Amino acid sequence: MPDSSDVASGAVVTLSGVSRAFNTAGGPVQALDNVDAIITRGRVTGLIGPDGAGKTTLMRLISGLLMPDTGSVNTLGFDVKEQPLQVQASMCYMPQRFGLYEDLTVQENLDLYADLQQLPYAGRPERYAELMHMTGLAAFAARLAGQLSGGMKQKLGLACTLVGSPKLLLLDEPTAGVDPVSRRELWEIVYRQVSKTGMSVVFSTAYLDEAERCDEVLLLHQGRLLGQDTPAAFSSRMQGRTWHRSLDEGVSKRALQHRLSQLPGVIDTTIQGEQIRLVMAADTAAPDEANLQATPPRFEDAFIAMLGGADTAAIVSDQQPVHIRTTDNDQLPVIEVSGLTRNFGTFQAVKGIDFSIRRGEVFGLLGANGAGKSTTFRMLCGLLPASHGELTVAGVNLREAPSSARSRIGYMSQRFSLYGSLSVLENMRFFSSAYGLGRQQRKMRIDWACKQFELGEVIATAANDLPLGYKQRLAMACALLHEPDILFLDEPTSGVDPLARREFWHRINLLAEQGVTVLVTTHFMEEAEYCDRLVIMAEGTILAAGTPHDIRMEAAATGRPADTMEDAFITLIHRQPEFATA
Amino acid sequence: MNAAHLNEGGISAMRLRGLMRKEFLQILRDPSSIAIAFVLPVILLLLFGYGVSLDAKHVPIALVVDEPGAATASFTGSFRHLPYFDPLTLPDMRSAEIAMREGRVEAIVHLRTDFGRKLYQPGGTPVQIIVNGVNANTGRLILGYGSGIWINWLHQYAQINHIHLPASVQVEQRVWFNSELRSRNYLVPGLIAVIMTLIGALLTALVVAREWERGTMEALMATPVTMNEIIIGKMAPYFVLGSGGMLISVGMAVWLFDVPLRGSIWLLFGVAALFLLVALGMGLLISTLARNQFVASQIALIVTFLPAFLLSGFIFEISSMPQVVQIITHIIPARYFVALLQTLFMAGDIWSVIWPNALALAVMALIFLVLVRRISRKRLD
Numbered sequence: 001m002p003d004s005s006d007v008a009s010g011a012v013v014t015l016s017g018v019s020r021a022f023n024t025a026g027g028p029v030q031a032l033d034n035v036d037a038i039i040t041r042g043r044v045t046g047l048i049g050p051d052g053a054g055k056t057t058l059m060r061l062i063s064g065l066l067m068p069d070t071g072s073v074n075t076l077g078f079d080v081k082e083q084p085l086q087v088q089a090s091m092c093y094m095p096q097r098f099g100l101y102e103d104l105t106v107q108e109n110l111d112l113y114a115d116l117q118q119l120p121y122a123g124r125p126e127r128y129a130e131l132m133h134m135t136g137l138a139a140f141a142a143r144l145a146g147q148l149s150g151g152m153k154q155k156l157g158l159a160c161t162l163v164g165s166p167k168l169l170l171l172d173e174p175t176a177g178v179d180p181v182s183r184r185e186l187w188e189i190v191y192r193q194v195s196k197t198g199m200s201v202v203f204s205t206a207y208l209d210e211a212e213r214c215d216e217v218l219l220l221h222q223g224r225l226l227g228q229d230t231p232a233a234f235s236s237r238m239q240g241r242t243w244h245r246s247l248d249e250g251v252s253k254r255a256l257q258h259r260l261s262q263l264p265g266v267i268d269t270t271i272q273g274e275q276i277r278l279v280m281a282a283d284t285a286a287p288d289e290a291n292l293q294a295t296p297p298r299f300e301d302a303f304i305a306m307l308g309g310a311d312t313a314a315i316v317s318d319q320q321p322v323h324i325r326t327t328d329n330d331q332l333p334v335i336e337v338s339g340l341t342r343n344f345g346t347f348q349a350v351k352g353i354d355f356s357i358r359r360g361e362v363f364g365l366l367g368a369n370g371a372g373k374s375t376t377f378r379m380l381c382g383l384l385p386a387s388h389g390e391l392t393v394a395g396v397n398l399r400e401a402p403s404s405a406r407s408r409i410g411y412m413s414q415r416f417s418l419y420g421s422l423s424v425l426e427n428m429r430f431f432s433s434a435y436g437l438g439r440q441q442r443k444m445r446i447d448w449a450c451k452q453f454e455l456g457e458v459i460a461t462a463a464n465d466l467p468l469g470y471k472q473r474l475a476m477a478c479a480l481l482h483e484p485d486i487l488f489l490d491e492p493t494s495g496v497d498p499l500a501r502r503e504f505w506h507r508i509n510l511l512a513e514q515g516v517t518v519l520v521t522t523h524f525m526e527e528a529e530y531c532d533r534l535v536i537m538a539e540g541t542i543l544a545a546g547t548p549h550d551i552r553m554e555a556a557a558t559g560r561p562a563d564t565m566e567d568a569f570i571t572l573i574h575r576q577p578e579f580a581t582a
Numbered sequence: 583m584n585a586a587h588l589n590e591g592g593i594s595a596m597r598l599r600g601l602m603r604k605e606f607l608q609i610l611r612d613p614s615s616i617a618i619a620f621v622l623p624v625i626l627l628l629l630f631g632y633g634v635s636l637d638a639k640h641v642p643i644a645l646v647v648d649e650p651g652a653a654t655a656s657f658t659g660s661f662r663h664l665p666y667f668d669p670l671t672l673p674d675m676r677s678a679e680i681a682m683r684e685g686r687v688e689a690i691v692h693l694r695t696d697f698g699r700k701l702y703q704p705g706g707t708p709v710q711i712i713v714n715g716v717n718a719n720t721g722r723l724i725l726g727y728g729s730g731i732w733i734n735w736l737h738q739y740a741q742i743n744h745i746h747l748p749a750s751v752q753v754e755q756r757v758w759f760n761s762e763l764r765s766r767n768y769l770v771p772g773l774i775a776v777i778m779t780l781i782g783a784l785l786t787a788l789v790v791a792r793e794w795e796r797g798t799m800e801a802l803m804a805t806p807v808t809m810n811e812i813i814i815g816k817m818a819p820y821f822v823l824g825s826g827g828m829l830i831s832v833g834m835a836v837w838l839f840d841v842p843l844r845g846s847i848w849l850l851f852g853v854a855a856l857f858l859l860v861a862l863g864m865g866l867l868i869s870t871l872a873r874n875q876f877v878a879s880q881i882a883l884i885v886t887f888l889p890a891f892l893l894s895g896f897i898f899e900i901s902s903m904p905q906v907v908q909i910i911t912h913i914i915p916a917r918y919f920v921a922l923l924q925t926l927f928m929a930g931d932i933w934s935v936i937w938p939n940a941l942a943l944a945v946m947a948l949i950f951l952v953l954v955r956r957i958s959r960k961r962l963d
Binding site: 065066084085094099100108144170 | 596601604608793797799800805806961963
């Protein structure tokens, strides 16, 4: 029987002195360190923290899939050590990679979870109808789960976890990689359930704007609970420390951002539309800058400040700029694409798109999973032949001479393509020899990479044992060893926490300032602000193209507000006639 | 929610049905498990049934007759009428030796000068058989058949000519259980054991690892499902699938390869069910430990298929193995199944063979299932 005192106090989860360590190849790791917290019933609680903070471990402990080393976890009145099955019978947990059976249909997946939750047959038709309606999956009941889009898969996962009307719902990064429209719809479903049934929800996320939606936030960092409060209370701690700096005539956004990031007392800079947002350290006066304007703080500011700020000060301009081939005419586009099409059987992944990229531009390719970004990207890199259309990279037609273009391209893939068992140095040696660098040049470039990407202290560590942020740096270093003048980055920030993402964009900015052309794909809409120009893709076509400013204006012209790129994206995608049915 | 249902040992019919239906749907949609259960046995049986034969048939041999006569003609004639040999008559030993070197013949049967006279001399050796020893098995068979033909011929020759031959040792040969001495008759039942090992272990080795790889296991574990339900939900569908494979194999053995089935069919399927439990248990154990499909399939091949192939007595006689290896064969489940199958197919319901072997299988099935149950815990660490 549930402990009556807990029920009375309204606690759905009580953590007291919870610690949990894991043995890894690189020695023991303390995933959670003496965490005390009470999660309140009937609320939406966010677990926020950078990669490796212990969010997933905490969820698994709450659901009784892991046991704490010390301390106790009480979920819904049951001690998870004593009665894990009772816990699992009244809650639902949706892991990061939710286990949908991809070879089962939508309906069959629902049936399975209804059986597992022992939902009586009598109540099923009604519950199914409700869930199908809520998730918009009714039309796809007979479709295999593997053939759903990323957003629909997550919705089905949510429907499966909700089928037994749980009292507690745990969601581990439910919106990772999901397009903005589906992301909003997912949250609508969750909040509707909370208000209707009084269900409690605990979720983790890498999107800091989602933290603002929670009733309460648990801020985790390196296994410790840094704070537990409402998002507004977190933000209010930053009162008077946040500023907007508008642009100067003739100075690029990136250059201004870089300069501001180097000022004393500045802990965070982000590009926001036509302004740079500044966050100052505590008790530091605003910098002596023109065009400065106070702006209300956000949760994200508190997050960055509590975690000590992004380490961008160390990222300084390179002494030895990337060698740019000057024989090319600067006026010609570096990459030119026209009528690019790719078919997979009867399915058209990319439907005849056109764009061109100039030298030294940061060009963004945005879109949800399945929009055709990666396919376009692979064709540009020469990894996948185009079905139709023309494709010129660095003045070379990719259909005729793909290999000569490839030596001028640096490529970093979504999964980083590192050799996990090789050390950082061995990875760099391998990639430099793969690109055919001589001994002298190889040594020079590896020294450069160690300095530029601060890899010196982890030089002997195996790539698998690196934190994700370091892996990303190493992958980028490897892509730059042969001094390419075009850099292709495929979802470089996917799964990387906000701190590492900030560092990453600082590096990209510097490279672009040195004249490297960067083509980058991302599903983080706010990262679009770092691009000079971008295209938004949906269903294999280009939805909008231009500078971030142009795209926001285009969306605003429809009459809806488009303050952020995400708003703009959603507005533009709703403008599509075929979207109305989906 | 009734808390009494929720102990580790509990089983809910609704959840079990849900899990089993899911497994069957996955089997139907994923052709690979159907291929393992139904196509693999057919291919292996065809390959081994036709490809591996330990019988000699139509072996090319050279006949060299130094001094042709009535007796030699009668003797060489007996070689021509048997299906075992394809004789080639050559004029002298020189050309016969060349033919042997070139691999055109496997043996030379040399009828020396004075064949007719030496027949009547005690200790006379009128016939020489030279065998290519490179293929030891075929070599031994040729020698065996050759001397058999010689003895038969001598016997007949003596009877027809009403003479007493000093060399005629009367050998009476009787072969029991496999009177035609067809190697297929004992190879095919043994092969079924090897196939069932492979099917059983491979089927389950892949499926649990697949759930870990695709992340479905974590979601499954977060539901109130019990480990017993997960294990039964995995075993039952693949037991059905494996039984189908067994049915196909037995059908092919009886109707395609004409292997006699002298024992009871019910007994045959009874022991097959027992063995299938062992094989599925091994597969589940591997899968639970490996959590990775590639590793699991490699381990399954190495620890189940290879020993079953080499150490079960299917091809290589256990009693002629070194003592240490003979002891090791006792932990190979296929050993007991091979003995059971060979007995049931060729000899019949010999209870003194069936009881101990079936008991050994039952003990092994129990051990594997208990092991699987003990290492499968509803935890992620």
